[in-house]
Amino acid sequence: MNLHSASGLHLSKAESRKSEKRGRITEAAVAVFAERGFHAARVSDIARRAGVADGTIYLYFKNKEDLLLRIFEDQMDLLHSGLDETLQGVSDPRERIRRFATYHFRMVREHRNVAEVLQVELRLSTKFIKDYRPQRLWDYLGVFAQCVRDGQEQGLIRPEVVPFSTMWAFFGALDQIGMQWVLARNKDKFNLDQAALDVAEIFIRGMAADLNPS
Amino acid sequence: MNLHSASGLHLSKAESRKSEKRGRITEAAVAVFAERGFHAARVSDIARRAGVADGTIYLYFKNKEDLLLRIFEDQMDLLHSGLDETLQGVSDPRERIRRFATYHFRMVREHRNVAEVLQVELRLSTKFIKDYRPQRLWDYLGVFAQCVRDGQEQGLIRPEVVPFSTMWAFFGALDQIGMQWVLARNKDKFNLDQAALDVAEIFIRGMAADLNPS
């Protein structure tokens, strides 16, 4: 259920049991949040699905909101490190952007529950949106902004493109398409891979430096 | 508080009084939803702000969720008709897209409360996202899709651009930038007008047909 499942660390029996329980809760929460939404999801539902008592959840998370937030942060970290791996060795900023989009949608498709939670439920609480600074999301998107800056240094991207706002535009585009896919009843009609390339193409062409500055 | 405040219709005194009360409730709801979020907003808060009794709200709206939905639909209609006015007489699809973006952000800036509700709170209820088909939003965005199709017919836009998914990408980009502006503490640092043109430019260039098909 997690984007990446194994860590290479050796844990004592007690530690691994503990971390295993935390993982079970997280998985259950993702499933229940995805299914019913944050507000409609009952803590007792999550507990039952995780096979633990209600109170156990509060040994690992401060409260229901904290549970959502931790899911967000954990998953963003995994998403980010997965992105780094994917882009390793790719130097052309344009290709990096293309792979960013492709990677993003692959993750959305392979982890639909997580995607639903991140895309739909994270927008739920005003607290999250208004008070919480999603640093992890900034970090993830920062990879795109850096591609833009690199592209500009290499003369591939118009200097007047503002990395910061374009980054949000790019994310908005990806995210919205991802959401439409999540919401779509018929997932097959929707070719996510193609959409990834299309969005990337539009941004790459849209930001591209003029070819013949003759 | 509404995007447009007056309608040119003549109403009987009773109707206008009724309509006036409905309007007061709507305004109050927008304000309270923007301030505290849909879930945290209490119906009694809205009633107090509107200067009516709690029960009165249920004479005009089926329930709290219906109230949010009606706000969404009303405001989308106004947004849409305002867009039509704005685009009247503009035939170049590229210019229409540019003006779409500019118009959208002008509305966001001038009606921040409404924007907050639409952008932040609409994403709140899973019901809204999962079960509700936001026809009005489709209609509004359909204007963009049509620009794409027109541009393709006129040879201005690459034929392989998919109007449907690009429409969502465009909306996602606009919406995300709008949200960042709404969330930004310092609204002045954020030049919405410029961002509008930047986003439009990226999409226009990104979708543009190759110039020299030599």
Add this chain to the structure above:
Amino acid sequence: MNLHSASGLHLSKAESRKSEKRGRITEAAVAVFAERGFHAARVSDIARRAGVADGTIYLYFKNKEDLLLRIFEDQMDLLHSGLDETLQGVSDPRERIRRFATYHFRMVREHRNVAEVLQVELRLSTKFIKDYRPQRLWDYLGVFAQCVRDGQEQGLIRPEVVPFSTMWAFFGALDQIGMQWVLARNKDKFNLDQAALDVAEIFIRGMAADLNPS
């Protein structure tokens, strides 16, 4: 159930209904608190006994603790004003003290539930004991302190008697005897009227000025 039941005020129908409902809740709360203790008493028990919905209680009281506090304050006010009536026209400080004790125990006996709540349950919450300043109790007991001062001015009471601490001693004596009576399984074995006179006598004699200052 209240120490005094009628007020001479004219109330509108709505007001009287409201105040009647508040009264029903208070009565029910006194009964349930007396029966099960503050902590064991469930708000829903009180509501059921009062014949109202759980939520209704929160229209009249901030929370469960507030309910207990209001009972305390209301009853202390009634107790105090009843004491004033009882002492009216009695000028000899010693007789006033005697009547104070008699009155106090008559109230305890006639309003056993109230007495249980005031004596047993009020001591329950550290909040009440540590943070709450029971002004109403001070006012009530202040009557005794004033008797002491009057008696000292009239040369009936030794000048070295400290009104403040003696007031608490007197109250402690009354209260403890009252509590023992409340806790006693067989109320008949315990002659409260006699105990009242005995306690009063001990304090009056104990505070009395030396007779033969020869």
Add this chain to the structure above:
Amino acid sequence: MNLHSASGLHLSKAESRKSEKRGRITEAAVAVFAERGFHAARVSDIARRAGVADGTIYLYFKNKEDLLLRIFEDQMDLLHSGLDETLQGVSDPRERIRRFATYHFRMVREHRNVAEVLQVELRLSTKFIKDYRPQRLWDYLGVFAQCVRDGQEQGLIRPEVVPFSTMWAFFGALDQIGMQWVLARNKDKFNLDQAALDVAEIFIRGMAADLNPS
């Protein structure tokens, strides 16, 4: 923290270790009960303060309530035996009463935490007050009742004074003054030693046989 800390008994190493752990728990419980009150005190707080695991407490005490009860009984025993020592060799019932009061307040002052628990928290649970017969308290106070009886036999105290109810009055007076001292923010303003003598004096004079039965 205990009224008396060491017992002169020789214990095996295991027993003393056991007893030492029980003592640590008791001390911690007194501190936590005094600080937060019985209901607000968490068993885990007590455990942490005692430096033991939560479960360990249940090896020494049946449950939280039992813990409070044992504290009460242990401390009452210590209080009582200390009183006996203090009164040893004092035969005049009046002087014994005087020393009783003085001793009681000295204990209150020197063991404020214990006093808080006994005075404030013991009144907490209806169970304690209603179902529990505080035999140890009766024993302690019985010393006073015996003084009264002795005084009556020696013709020093009026025969009509009822030892039983006067005992409670005396205790109520002491206890209430003790509580006011515990609650007082400024302990220095309150002269407990003087109050002890004052209360004793009032009871002694108040119970005294008429001097000149001429």
Add this chain to the structure above:
DNA sequence: AATGAATGAGCCTTCATTCAT
């Protein structure tokens, strides 16, 4: 004996909605 992770019963409070006036 000691641990402390896990349990799960229990309840106060909120607030959308209703309906008698």
Add this chain to the structure above:
DNA sequence: CATGAATGAAGGCTCATTCAT
């Protein structure tokens, strides 16, 4: 139409207690 007092369902969270290790 309008009111607003009353309703009552619903659930997040705490914490005393247990028990496998």
